[in-house]
Amino acid sequence: MFEGKTILTGVKPTGTPHLGNYLGAIKPAVALGNNALEQGGKHYMFIADYHAINAEKNPEVLNAKTKEIACIYLASGLNPEKSFFFRQSDIPEIPEITTILYAYTPKGFMNKAHAYKAAVDKNREAGKPDDDGINMGLYTYPTLMAADILAYDSDIVPVGKDQVQHVEIARDIAGAINAHYNKELLKLPTYYFDDNVAVVPGVDGRKMSKSYGNVIPLFEDDKSIKKAIFSIKTDSRPMEEPKNPDEILVYEIYKSIATPEQLKEMGDGLRQGKLGYGHIKNMLLDAVIAEIKEAREKYNYYMANFNEVEDMLQKGAEKARPAAQATLKRLKDAVFSR
Ligand code: ADP
Ligand code: TRP
Numbered sequence: 001m002f003e004g005k006t007i008l009t010g011v012k013p014t015g016t017p018h019l020g021n022y023l024g025a026i027k028p029a030v031a032l033g034n035n036a037l038e039q040g041g042k043h044y045m046f047i048a049d050y051h052a053i054n055a056e057k058n059p060e061v062l063n064a065k066t067k068e069i070a071c072i073y074l075a076s077g078l079n080p081e082k083s084f085f086f087r088q089s090d091i092p093e094i095p096e097i098t099t100i101l102y103a104y105t106p107k108g109f110m111n112k113a114h115a116y117k118a119a120v121d122k123n124r125e126a127g128k129p130d131d132d133g134i135n136m137g138l139y140t141y142p143t144l145m146a147a148d149i150l151a152y153d154s155d156i157v158p159v160g161k162d163q164v165q166h167v168e169i170a171r172d173i174a175g176a177i178n179a180h181y182n183k184e185l186l187k188l189p190t191y192y193f194d195d196n197v198a199v200v201p202g203v204d205g206r207k208m209s210k211s212y213g214n215v216i217p218l219f220e221d222d223k224s225i226k227k228a229i230f231s232i233k234t235d236s237r238p239m240e241e242p243k244n245p246d247e248i249l250v251y252e253i254y255k256s257i258a259t260p261e262q263l264k265e266m267g268d269g270l271r272q273g274k275l276g277y278g279h280i281k282n283m284l285l286d287a288v289i290a291e292i293k294e295a296r297e298k299y300n301y302y303m304a305n306f307n308e309v310e311d312m313l314q315k316g317a318e319k320a321r322p323a324a325q326a327t328l329k330r331l332k333d334a335v336f337s338r
Helices: 019-038 059-075 093-102 107-112 114-125 141-151 161-181 222-230 249-255 260-271 277-304 306-336
Strands: 006-011 042-047 084-087 156-158 190-192
Touching (some): 006 019, 019 042, 019 059, 019 156, 059 277, 059 306, 107 114, 114 141, 141 161, 161 190, 222 277, 249 260, 260 277, 277 306
Parallel strands (some): 006 042, 042 084
C-alpha cells in the first residue's frame, strides 16, 4: 500500500520515551518507513522542535530531548541514508509556508483542535480562566503541523489516534487552497492509523504513560529495567494455584513483546501452577532485554558520539529542503501572482 508513496512522521522531543512508546510508536514507525522505502516510496522523519517550544522553554532541556529522540530513532533502525531525517527548525521554509496557510485556516478549526481543547479542559478543571497559560503556538499548532505535512507533498501520515484530527485539518487547508487557486498546489494527505498496535499496560495495569509514572524504561541499564519489572502488580496467591493468564498483568505486558511460543510457555505454566510471579517477571525481563539489547548499544554509541548524529541531521535537512522550497515557491507564485 505504500508503493511510491511519500510517508511522513514528526515526533516531538518531549519526555523520555518508555517501552510503551517504543513498542507502540517508535518501532512501528521505523518499520513502516523502511517498508515504504522498500516499495519505492519516500520516508520523511523529523523532530518537531518548533512544536516543542510551546511547552518547553528551557534550551538545555530542549536540546537534550532532541538529542535523545534522534539517537533513539537511529538506534531503532532508521536509516538516515535512505530516509529524510532532520530537525523541523532546520527548514526555514516551514514557518513561511505556515504563514500562508494561516490565511486559509478557519479560526474555528483551532478552537476545536484537540491539543488546545485539552489545555482548556485542564484549566477548567483547575478553576482557572480558559486560556490561562495558553500561548499562540499551542493554539495554532495544527497549522504548523499542516505546513510540515504539506511541505514535502506527503501522501500518508502515520499517526496515533490523537493526531488524526490534525491530519484532517491539514487536508482541509490544502483543499481550500487548491480550490481557491483552482490548481493542485498542495497534495492532499491521508492519515494512517494502525489498529494492530496494542496498548502496552504499565506496572500498575493502566496504560503505560509518562503521566502515570508507571513506565518500564527503554534504554536504561538492566538494573533499572529489572526494578520496574519487579514492581509490576501481582497478588499473594501461591505458585501452585492454577491461574488464568489473562488476569495477570505480567502476562498482559509479555503479550506485547513475546513470540507466540514464549507466550504459550508462560500461559501454560500459569494455568498449571508451575510458574510463580518471580519466574514470570524474570521471563518478561529476559524478553525486554533481548528486545532492546542491540538498539541500546547503538543508542549509547550515538549519545556518546552525537557529532556524527548532528552531521546526519544537517545532511538530512539539506536533502529535505528542496521539496519544501518547491512547495513554498508554488504557493508564493499563486498567492502573489509572481
Ligand atoms: P505518554 O502517554 O507516555 O505521554 P505519548 O502520549 O507521548 O505517551 O505517546 C507517544 C506515542 O507513543 C503515541 O504514538 C502513542 O500512541 C504511543 N504510546 C504511548 N503510550 C503507549 C502504550 N502504553 N502502548 C502503546 N503505545 C503507546
Ligand atoms: N503533533 C505531533 C505529535 O504531537 C508531532 C508532529 C508535528 C507531527 N508535525 C507533524 C506528526 C507532522 C506528523 C506529521 O505527536
